[in-house]
Amino acid sequence: MTSRTTPAEFDRRQNRAGFRDALPAVLALVVAEVLVASLDLHARTNRWHLAVALIPLLPACWLGWAHWRMLRRSDEFQRIAHLEAMTIGFAVAMLAALTGGLLHAADVGSSPQWLQITFIGGILAWVIALPIRLRS
């Protein structure tokens, strides 16, 4: 029996398509975040203020679409692993949101800080859970 661990053509096709879909979205998200962060939104009060603040939502939706396409390309085992990892990420985000809310009520930290911790915690849990579930 051969025991080489080279990826199958299915994996290579999937990886190529995944990078092609997600990379531009990730780059766009980084550019949008940097752009919005570089603007002093607190000082602006005109009607474009909200629209500018929400610009990163566009590449974030693009990234969501890329992830959806990746799920559609996945085989049955990968799809279950992805959904389980997302479930873990969601649970961590919910727990972090609850913890942040309780601590904020006790005057610990600010809302934006807790929102960032919730977001990063959820994404990290998701990203860590996925390879563990897919390990081979």
Next chain:
Amino acid sequence: MDNRLRELRAVRKWSQAELADRLEVSRQTVNAIETGRYDPSLPLAFKIAEVFGEAIESIFHPSTM
């Protein structure tokens, strides 16, 4: 569910990647089935049986534990 996937693959000297290509799934999926971490769906089980030219019940059988 136990299976004879690794044994059947060994007889044919196929790598996991080669079998994955024949089944049109990822290598991770072949590995997960071989190690008993994942039981394939019925359509995939039929495809596995077709690839090896054996009946499903001769490849998959209830776990003895």
